[in-house]
Amino acid sequence: MTLNPAPNSFRTGPDERGRFGIFGGRFVAETLMPLILDLEKAYADAKADPSFKADMESYGTHYIGRPSPLYYAERLTEHLRAQTPAGQGAKIFFKREELNHTGSHKVNNVLGQILLARRMGKPRIIAETGAGQHGVATATLCARFGLKCVVYMGAVDVERQAPNVFRMKMLGAEVIPVQSGTRTLKDAMNEALRDWVTNVSDTFYCIGTVAGPHPYPAMVRDFQSVIGIETKQQMLEMEGRLPDSLIACIGGGSNAMGLFHPFLDDRDVEIYGVEAAGHGVQSGLHAASLTGGRPGVLHGNRTYLLMNEDGQIADAHSISAGLDYPGIGPEHAWLHEMGRVTYLSATDAETLEAFKLCSMLEGIIPALEPAHALSKVMELAPTKPADHLMVLNLSGRGDKDIPQVAQIFGQTL
Numbered sequence: 338m339t340l341n342p343a344p345n346s347f348r349t350g351p352d353e354r355g356r357f358g359i360f361g362g363r364f365v366a367e368t369l370m371p372l373i374l375d376l377e378k379a380y381a382d383a384k385a386d387p388s389f390k391a392d393m394e395s396y397g398t399h400y401i402g403r404p405s406p407l408y409y410a411e412r413l414t415e416h417l418r419a420q421t422p423a424g425q426g427a428k429i430f431f432k433r434e435e436l437n438h439t440g441s442h443k444v445n446n447v448l449g450q451i452l453l454a455r456r457m458g459k460p461r462i463i464a465e466t467g468a469g470q471h472g473v474a475t476a477t478l479c480a481r482f483g484l485k486c487v488v489y490m491g492a493v494d495v496e497r498q499a500p501n502v503f504r505m506k507m508l509g510a511e512v513i514p515v516q517s518g519t520r521t522l523k524d525a526m527n528e529a530l531r532d533w534v535t536n537v538s539d540t541f542y543c544i545g546t547v548a549g550p551h552p553y554p555a556m557v558r559d560f561q562s563v564i565g566i567e568t569k570q571q572m573l574e575m576e577g578r579l580p581d582s583l584i585a586c587i588g589g590g591s592n593a594m595g596l597f598h599p600f601l602d603d604r605d606v607e608i609y610g611v612e613a614a615g616h617g618v619q620s621g622l623h624a625a626s627l628t629g630g631r632p633g634v635l636h637g638n639r640t641y642l643l644m645n646e647d648g649q650i651a652d653a654h655s656i657s658a659g660l661d662y663p664g665i666g667p668e669h670a671w672l673h674e675m676g677r678v679t680y681l682s683a684t685d686a687e688t689l690e691a692f693k694l695c696s697m698l699e700g701i702i703p704a705l706e707p708a709h710a711l712s713k714v715m716e717l718a719p720t721k722p723a724d725h726l727m728v729l730n731l732s733g734r735g736d737k738d739i740p741q742v743a744q745i746f747g748q749t750l
């Protein structure tokens with residue numbers, strides 16, 4: 338169903354209606370439209386203002402801890418090479434977003450949106466969260482800038498992610514458990530959209546991934562693109578050339594878009610996105626919207642979604658709460674149809690193996706989300722020649738996952 342002509346550039350989207358080919362757009366209630374247009378204009382103004390960029394860089398450096406290192410994962414590289422014929426086995430690098438303040442890439446985007454909310458004079462920030470990483474990042478920046486923060490979180494997730502709920506409260510945020518639907522992330526996002534329409538004048542909605550109505554997918558991508566921009570520069574400094582491949586996990590798709598976007602027109606660079614296959618795509622218990630879903634409309638944009646036969650949004654399943662979203666950012670849907678990015682999926686079991694290996698070999702306990710991508714690195718790297726440079730986006734650290742993994746491994750804390 339490729340309806341889109343092949344573009345001269347993969348980096349020009351979205352168009353003025355917010356579309357990436359047939360994906361994206363803004364399918365919102367009329368009452369929300371003025372807010373969206375306001376935001377679009379404010380973001381365009383900010384983008385053109387050097388003082389906004391200067392603030393992003395200054396807080397990025399001194400508060401978040403940027404740039405994050407590009408790190409040669411030597412022992413993982415050697416370990417995988419030992420299992421392949423001589424001359425085979427890619428050289429593996431980690432882009433270390435887990436070292437950011439609050440422990441993941443989420444904060445890059447939140448910083449941008451909070452600085453934008455300040456410019457717009459909005460004193461009240463709302464956000465949705467699943468695992469709680471975006472909620473924590475938002476609560477953190479709100480504390481830093483003295484803004485009121487309200488986080489919507491599915492009641493099921495509030496129970497599953499108690500430490501992050503506590504962190505948000507410590508930081509001064511109000512956490513509202515959402516009781517509707519499946520009481521998870523998609524319901525939290527519905528509730529946040531509802532709040533936004535009813536609190537038009539003073540509220541800014543800080544979305545946590547490259548989803549939602551235009552301009553969010555493009556705006557969040559822009560704020561996360563610092564990951565790819567730094568990676569390009571760092572690889573040129575370390576190896577004197579661009580990487581041969583990039584790989585990142587995908588929930589909504591923001592850490593992946595951030596790494597990928599600056600490289601989309603470097604056509605020799607292979608790009609891989611990894612969705613969560615849960616118990617396996619055939620089992621029905623997964624979160625692989627591209628691999629196992631079809632196009633539809635959710636949360637204000639057209640994209641690939643998990644649906645049942647009647648077109649109702651189906652439950653996502655993943656070992657990793659951060660990938661447990663039944664949709665995917667519209668730009669990924671488009672890149673999938675264009676064939677520019679290859680989308681794979683990793684099961685819970687493969688992910689746990691990668692989680693263990695990374696901890697033991699590199700002394701880095703990764704979050705379960707990037708462990709999905711790492712499990713595909715373990716498959717792909719041995720198929721590449723030894724001079725192949727492969728970059729994994731290590732989107733977050735695993736501290737938040739320790740109680741869950743301990744339980745799976747049958748250990749008590």
Ligand SMILES: *Cc1c(COP(=O)(O)O)cnc(C)c1O
Binds near residue numbers: 590
């Ligand atoms: C939230 C999260 C993800 C998934 O979100 P994307 O928008 O797909 O990046 C991945 N990794 C970590 C560590 C997260 O916290």
